[in-house]
Amino acid sequence: MSKLTLLCGPPQSGKTAVGIKIAQEIYYHFKGSVIYISADNVTPFMGLVFPNASEKQLFSLGEALEHTSITKENVLRHTVPLPKADNFGFLGYKAGENRYTYSRPTKDKTAEFFEVCKSLADYVFLDCTSSLDDPLSVYGMAAADKAVQLVTPDIRSAAYYASFEKTYEQIKGKSIGVINITDKDLYLPVGEVKAGFANAKYILPYSMYLKQQYITGELTHKIPDQKFSAVCRGIAGAVL
Known part of the structure; x- marks a missing residue:
């Protein structure tokens, strides 16, 4: 049975970079097929992850959601494959697109989209927006099987979670807490953050x-x- 896993956290927490690495561990180490979806229509995923690809090599999540009926063929047509790999694909917005480029998908269409994605892969990853107010992230928070919740050991992250505390209650009991070390030159209060972030079970070292x-x-x-x-592999194992 396919699983829907969220990747969520504050801005600049590294959740997209970390999320891709966790998904790769699922694919390479645990041999599961993967669809990785980015809901971000502010900093489009395709421009960030595939900046060197040609226009012909990239497709848009927005176009997939514009179809009257969501089918396997439509989803696959707009999926960008992981280079040199089978059964691993990415869905996201292209550079130049934003929240006004496409119409906002309805709740029913969003649910239909995820059901189709889950029929195509063992594991569906949703890289949520930090604001959690777009249709895909709203659906994901309600329907996720697991959630990887990133926190960075800084004031910005603490302020973010204080603001979104009620929203994150939806995934309480499903969440895997991860402290992500994003800087090697500064003193970061990792111990203090771990003590205050109850579900933080993993610490990702600076890389x-x-x-x-x-x-x-x-x-x-x-x-x-x-x-x-190795830490990403441990997180991937917890997602299984």
Whole structure:
């Protein structure tokens, strides 16, 4: 049975970069088929993850949702495959698109879209918007089987979760807390954050390789960081 897993957290928490690495562990290590969906229509996913791809190689989640009827063929037609891999695809908005490019999908169409995605892959990942107010993220918060909830050890992250506390109550009991270390040069109160973030079971170490992939637009490549990958593999195992 297919599972829907959310990736959620504050802005600049690294959830997209981390989410892709967790999904890759599901695919490469646990041999599960994956569809990775980004709901972000402010910083379009395709422009971030595939900055070096040609226009002909990229498709839009917005176009998939515009169809009168959501079918497997329509979803697959707008899915960008993981390079050199079968049964792993990405759905997201293209560079130049924004929240006004397409009509807002209805609740029924959103549910239909996710049901089709779940029929196509063992694991469906939804990279939620931080505001959690778009149709896909709203649906995901209500329907998720699991959620990977990222927190960074800083004031911004604490302020975000204080603001969205009631919203996150929807995934209480389904959430896997992850502290993501995004800077190696600063003192970060990891211990204090872990004590205050009750479900934080994993700490992702800072990875120079991940930062380099983010800068060069190579997040879909495998990461040569065994320590970082081992933690991602543990999180992936908790998603199963």
